[in-house]
Amino acid sequence: MPSEVLTITGRGIPLLGNDIDTDRIIPARFLKCVTFDGLGQHVFADDRAQDPGQHPFDQPQYQGSQILVVNANFGCGSSREHAPQALAKWGIRALIGESFAEIFFGNCLALGIPCVTAPPAVIQALQKAVAEDPQLQLTLDLPNKQVRWGENTAAVEIPQGAWQMLVQGTWDATGQLLAAKAQIQQVAASLPYVRWQQAR
Amino acid sequence: MSERTLFDKVWDAHTVRILPSGQTQLFIGLHLIHEVTSPQAFAMLRERHLPVLFPERTVATVDHIIPTDNRARPFADPLAEEMIRELERNCRQYGIRFYNSGSGRQGIVHVIAPEQGLTLPGMTIACGDSHTSTHGAFGAIAFGIGTSQVRDVLATQTLALSKLKVRRIEIQGKLGPGVYAKDVILHIIRKLGVKGGVGYAYEYGGSAIEAMSMEERMTLCNMSIEGGARCGYVNPDAVTFEYLRGREFAPQGSDWEEAVAWWRSLASDADARYDDVVVFQAADIAPTVTWGITPGQGIGVNERIPAPEDLPESERELAKEAYAYMDLQPGDPIVGTPVDVCFIGSCTNGRLSDLREAAKIAKGRRVAPGVKAFVVPGSERVKQEAEQEGLREIFEAAGFEWRDPGCSMCLAMNPDRLVGRQISASSSNRNFKGRQGSPSGRTLLMSPAMVAAAAVSGKVVDVRTLL
Incomplete structure (x- = not known):
């Protein structure tokens, strides 16, 4: 159940390129399932098959990495939560990138996976540092909105609402939303279309 | 910050409360589900022993996995058969209306909800599918969500969301022959980019949009997400009302006049404030x-x-x-x-x-x-x-x-x-x-x-x- 997401420390894995869509993260044929179990092995399935052994998710030096470092508009396209689920089941616990597509960002948040952004120069430096030393430990310090590696520290950004939900441990929203049941009923009763469409 | 736009008005009407995180708890007027992104959400409900709060405000159909040549059951693909069975079971157990194949009403979720009058102006609409933006054609705030959010809508009929900015995109003039709504949206995305809309709702307007039929407006709003915008909409007008009149779930009888008046009041005001405005000329758009x-x-x-x-x-x-x-x-x-x-x-x-x-x-x-x-x-x-x-x-x-x-x-x-x-x-x-x-x-x-x-x-x- 929900818990605070504060500091994540682990090795990084760089994935270069803009506009990497969720069809690439998890191709549609793997969505034929009624649970999310087993998706981890299929993450980036087609990209990995294209260049056997060369994709970062296949390279031995990145096995066990937990922080994915990406470029712009990562996770665009389909709303499939299977994408962050596949990344999480592979072992990813946080993403740092230039920017993220909105639905993907929300899906990660609902799983307690922070997606934080930093300027392109910081991302490139981070991707280079990880590529040069895959053993490098990265620390994503959410309360202080920082990423630290080696001697370096850089500021990261995350929208305030998402940040609060992560650091306060309310990213699994169901319980909190349900607490306002009386107000939910009130809003429903105030909307004319709810009345128009009743009993049909 | 936008003010007095349709987006602002509909957002305010559906606000349940402001959460401690600063996000808005937003009521979802219509929830659409299909076989691919819902089974895990129902599994989570079962795990937590939660009921569906407003089963009558969720509608289901089967579209993603269904064969288009031979739909005889069981489907040839056992995985597809398993998914449709799961949806049938979930709808039965939770009392959710389900338009199964052969019902005469099955189809792609973003096609069937409008054609039955389920989609109405002024609604908030969510579905575990990014092309939910389609329904914005009616002047609704409609957007795609992931499976954990499907769970939240089933359990609470609400979502925790941050408000979007509003960009008005005007297409002025008249489209040439052989140029369609699809070309307009491909042109917009080409010009504003696939990430240009991140953080925005797109409001489409101008004479070329006003001249479009509802089906063309649906094509336009459908691909808002390809431009990075989670939702896109067109202000409701006479074209919208004519489309809706007499559809099964549209308001009937004395409700109709009240509905039209309410819908008109929701359209963006003439002096509405936008976070951004972009103008294109219809004459510059070719088949794309x-x-x-x-x-x-x-x-x-x-x-x-x-x-x-x-x-x-x-x-x-x-x-x-x-x-x-x-x-x-x-x-x-x-x-x-x-x-x-x-x-x-x-x-x-x-x-x-x-x-x-x-x-x-x-x-x-x-x-x-x-x-x-x-x-x-x-x-x-x-x-x-x-x-x-x-x-x-x-x-x-x-x-x-x-x-x-x-x-x-x-x-x-x-x-x-x-x-x-x-x-x-x-x-x-x-x-x-x-x-x-x-x-x-x-x-x-x-x-x-x-x-x-x-x-x-x-x-x-x-x-x-x-x-």
Whole structure:
């Protein structure tokens, strides 16, 4: 159940390129399932098959990495939560990138996976540092909105609402939303279309 | 911050409260579900022993995995059969209305909700599908969500959300012959980019939009997400009301006048404030075709594939990746590119008017030798109406296959898919690598009329030469 997401420390894995869509993260044929179990092995399935052994998710030096470092508009396209689920089941616990597509960002948040952004120069430096030393430990310090590696520290950004939900441990929203049941009923009763469409 | 826009008014009317995180708890007026993104959400409800709070405000159908050639049960694909069984079970257990195949109302979720009058102006609409933006055509705030959020809507009929900014996109003037809503949205995405809309809701307006039918507006709003905007909308007007009048779930009797008055009051005020305004001229929009691997990589049909130096620096790497993947060369014309498969359908362009426009081109012509062409109506109702007016005969006489409704080769979760390096002319919405079912398959996005023109020509042509 929900818990605070504060500091994540682990090795990084760089994935270069803009506009990497969720069809690439998890191709549609793997969505034929009624649970999310087993998706981890299929993450980036087609990209990995294209260049056997060369994709970062296949390279031995990145096995066990937990922080994915990406470029712009990562996770665009389909709303499939299977994408962050596949990344999480592979072992990813946080993403740092230039920017993220909105639905993907929300899906990660609902799983307690922070997606934080930093300027392109910081991302490139981070991707280079990880590529040069895959053993490098990265620390994503959410309360202080920082990423630290080696001697370096850089500021990261995350929208305030998402940040609060992560650091306060309310990213699994169901319980909190349900607490306002009386107000939910009130809003429903105030909307004319709810009345128009009743009993049909 | 936007003020007095439809987005602001609808958002305020659905606000339950401001959460401690600063986000808004927003009531969801209509929740649509399908077989792919809902089973895990129901499993989470069971795990937590939670009921569905407003079962009457969720509607289900089956679209993604359903075969379009043989729908006899059990489906040939056991995984597809398992998914539909799971949806049947969940709807039964929780008392959710389900339009199953053969009901006469099954179809792509974004086609059936509008055609039954379930989608109304002033609603908030969520569905575990990014093309939920389609419903914005009615002046609703409609957006895609993930499965954990499907769980939240089932359990609470609300979501925790941050408010979006609002960008008004005006298309002024009149579209030329052979230029459709699909070309307008491909043009917008080409100009504003696939990430230009991140953080925004798009409000479409201007004389070219006002002149569009509801089905054209749905095509336009459908692909807002391809421009990065989670939702897009058109202010409700007389065209909207005429479309809705008499539909099953639209207000009836004395409710109707009250509804029209309320809907009118929701449209953005003349002095509304926007976070951004962008203006395009309809006359500048040509039939548009994508040449690359994102929907933003599009050009007018008579243009040449751009060279890296023609593009902003930030787009050059992606362009190089696209030339290699598509096996197309910078500087080449897109006209004349041979196609293997032609697909007319999807939540973007699977409605009756789409099939009519494509049929006009197909009529009296033949699908080129070696080309596989097929038409997948967006719903059982679209299929029936198209058959009643003779479109099926036109397509079949021209050599197109006529199928049963579903998402089909838009995302190839059913048996309809590209093979190997095949290249498709497709009326769908995404040309991502591998999108249409072959890891190396290629997609050219275009309007349904342009797809029909490609089918009878065996290659990309300017549909205006066949009008």
